[in-house]
Amino acid sequence: MNNKFFTFIVTLSSMFCMSQTYHFPEESSPHEGTWLQWSHHYQHGKTYRERVEQTWIDMTKALQGNEKVHIIAYDDAEKKRITGILEKNAVPLKNIDFKIYPTDDVWVRDNGPIFVKDDKGKLLIEDWGFNGWGDKFDSENCDKIPELIGKDLGVKVVNLNEEMVNEGGAVETDGNGVLMACKSSMISQKSGAIRTKGITQQEAEEMFETYYGVSKVIWLDGVTGLDVTDMHIDGFMKFINHNTMITMDEEDLLELGLSDKDISTLYTATNVEGKEYKKIYVPATKNKVKTAYGKQLEDKGSYVNYYVANNVVLVPNYGDPNDKIANDIIQKQYPNRKVIGIDVRNLYENGGMVHCVTQQQPIGL
Template sequence: MTFRMPPEWAPHERTWMAWPGPNPTFATPAELDEARRAWAAVARAVRRFEPVTVVTGPGQEEGARALLGPEVETAVRPLDDAWMRDIGPTFVVDPDTRELAAVDWTFNGWGAQGWARWEHDRHIAKGVAGLAGVPVHGSPLVNEGGAIHVDGEGTVLLTETVQLGKERNPGWTREAVEAEIHARLGTGKAIWLPRGLAGDYGTYGTLGHVDIVAAFARPGVVVAHVQPDPSHPDHEITRETVRILRAATDAGGRPLEVVEIPAPTALTDAEGAWADFSYINHYLCNDGVVLCAFDDPRDDEAAAVFRDLFPGRTVTPVDARTIFAGGGGIHCITQQQPRI
């Protein structure tokens, strides 16, 4: 059988999330409480459009349900962290039989980073697949869901510092990585970006995930994060990203149309480090777009662009600053299960 990862805009059966628990990412009780409220806001926003199941650590389900509300389902599994996009399965479909399966990438804490814990998280993909009742396809490639983005027609976006980084896959060649990615996702063309945003290499960074940099909006169309301010290190990084994307063709041979989404005006975060705030960490759910917001003057501008890109969907901005403080965004904490 040949399996293919559907694009995010294809219909979903449900969204999977993971509940924040005590760990180095949320170091104090106040930070943990703030994170839980932020995760709950995203879950409730997605639930307006499709079912949501939140996996919680043992003993945390009652507190989670109090914040999530009665319409969000919960399931209990041991957890280390709360980034379901990365620790959960990548769901794939056989286009002929319509069989659903789950890819279980090898997970090593975003490149075995010193702060990361993955004793339990490395098993969550299998756990979620079991809850969904689908078979698991294991992969030896160290990879995460936030490190890939597909158009559903054979093209995948990747970043060199993730799949080819020594922290994840030492000794793997570009050809070997592409062969494994294509075999698992049913893709045939990889577009490589050299790196992620500057802030993604700091504390709690992923070392270059693509889903904060660029994403397909539909086949042949990519939304790309751009930093207009030349004083910010992402200014040159994103200019290079756009140049590469504009020069690329997809699996069907089409030149890509690139829609540039300017970064929020804030150049630094609450701790004074360079901010990697990005609207390109949105989540497409059934009839909806849950969009990162930052209480920033560009929030409305970004929302307008997404409404133009997805005229049949309701765009719902959700404050993502707390999520970004932990190292990710709305896309990083959600994982879609395709509808069969």
């Protein structure tokens, strides 16, 4: 074959592939189901499992009435154990589906499948790289989860493992072309926080534009090393729709570690039409969080890390005076869904809340 013609064909093929863009359905769009990675004892021991397990029981009970709950169990023994726990807690099993995959931990928002739709409306899975938040923790098992789910569901998987590491909790989209993220948890090249070695801001934005279907990326600097995630966006802001975000007041954001610059960027952010987002403010907990078993933690808790399901909204609760205030504020934003408080005190000790351990599957298969 003529070399020039061959080069032309390869170039044309590459252009065609890159012309395919994807759309990430917003969380509040109709779900087929929710994915959960159930806690187990194989990585962190039985005490860890037993302390956090009630959160999974409560989430499953709240979700199963209106959508499927896809529970990832470590092995058959764990599946049997979990089934017994659900039955003991009077949780109906009708809408519950089990998958047997080994996992390193519970954070399915970060390592799990990113369900998107192509330009024909077909549902696909994006399998981004996952490296344990910059190689801080084991990740080999969790990194395989999207591929395993795609194979089991018979859904095409777009393999992005060699292109970019991306954790689902590190990005927020407004469903209408805007994505917000922190540089610290996406493109930082500082030791201990590197997701994708050598990636530039422009390269990350091009990936987001193609694979999330956005046209505008808003960056906060974030704080590298502040926590395991290097400051995930879903801890302090969430888009309610393409005109409105929910976040926290300046004092709470400063206490969480945001800089004045980042707060200004957040508060003045605009949508694709150039209109500043309306802001709904929800407080942090009144007190620093104390676990359900009595350990005093060093930080207040965030209510922004909630999860929007078909007919319910699961809001992290802490046994704090501000639980009711936050639940009521969030309830007003979702009048057609019921807010259910989920006790996350013991989970919060390990760095996460409700949104961190849930992953939506949109209707579309």
